[in-house]
Amino acid sequence: MPVDRERVAALVRELLEAIGEDPDRPGLRLTPSRVADAYGEFFGGVGVDAATPLMHTISVSRGPAPDTLPSGAVMLRDIRFRSVCEHHLLPFRGHAHIAYLPGEQVVGLGALPRVVDILASRPQVQERLGEQIADTIAGSIDARGVFVVLDAVHECVTMRGDRQTDASTVTIAARGELAEPAARAELVALIGATRP
Structure with missing residues (x-):
């Protein structure tokens, strides 16, 4: 609606x-x-199916590039998002980092930011947002594992109360094989790695 x-x-x-x-x-x-x-604009994701961007998948073995099968996780870093905290109706914004271990199907990389945008365009709390992103990806594509890290600044922390202007909140949601400690550590290191 x-x-x-x-x-x-x-x-x-x-x-x-x-x-x-x-x-x-x-x-x-x-x-x-x-x-x-x-x-x-802020609440345009209410009632929208967040899995819709993931409906079009590409076969890894029979797709356009069967000679380039991914042997590890596919990661998209630094997806910008903004949302509104449901507790104070104040904005929070930050970056999402998403990784998944493909099975037979992959999705176009542009689908992942659309999932984030739909779910963030609702009254939210960061912890639930990360879990919803992970659940949507895990439930919609043939992924052996999903890993979602959100790093956000909340105006309810920076602009009111103790006004911690430099504080950010980091949350992690993991599913399947990427919930294993060694896999998580590797992905966290990749998120923090500098670009060439």
């Missing part, structure tokens, strides 16, 4: 009044509709 922008705008107007502001003053007159448009 798409975001009801008209209702969001009405509620933002009410919120502005509740904090003692005048929603009709020049600087705030367009704020309700601007927030409604932003929420349409």
Whole structure:
């Protein structure tokens, strides 16, 4: 179900009044509709099937490049994402790093950021987001293992309370063969490796 922008705008107007502001003053007159448009983008993943980008797979042995079978994990690092914390409705943003051990099927690398974007475009907590990404990939493609690391900065930590402006949160979700300690250690090292 798409975001009801008209209702969001009405509620933002009410919120502005509740904090003692005048929603009709020049600087705030367009704020309700601007927030409604932003929420349409921030929460566009609500009700969307995150597995859809993974529906098109490529056969490893019978595909376009059968002579280049992956012998190890396929990793995509530094996928930028943003989400909204469901506890305070404040943004958090960071990078996702995803690895999977292909079976007979692989997916185009562009599908992985789309999965992240759909799941991040919902009210979220980082821990659940990582688990949902891992579960979606593990349940949708022929993967022997999945590994997801999220590293994010939360505005509920950086802008309120103790205001820890340099703090980031790292979470890990692992499935299958990539849940083994040795495999995890190797992947964590790869995530931190510098590029050539």
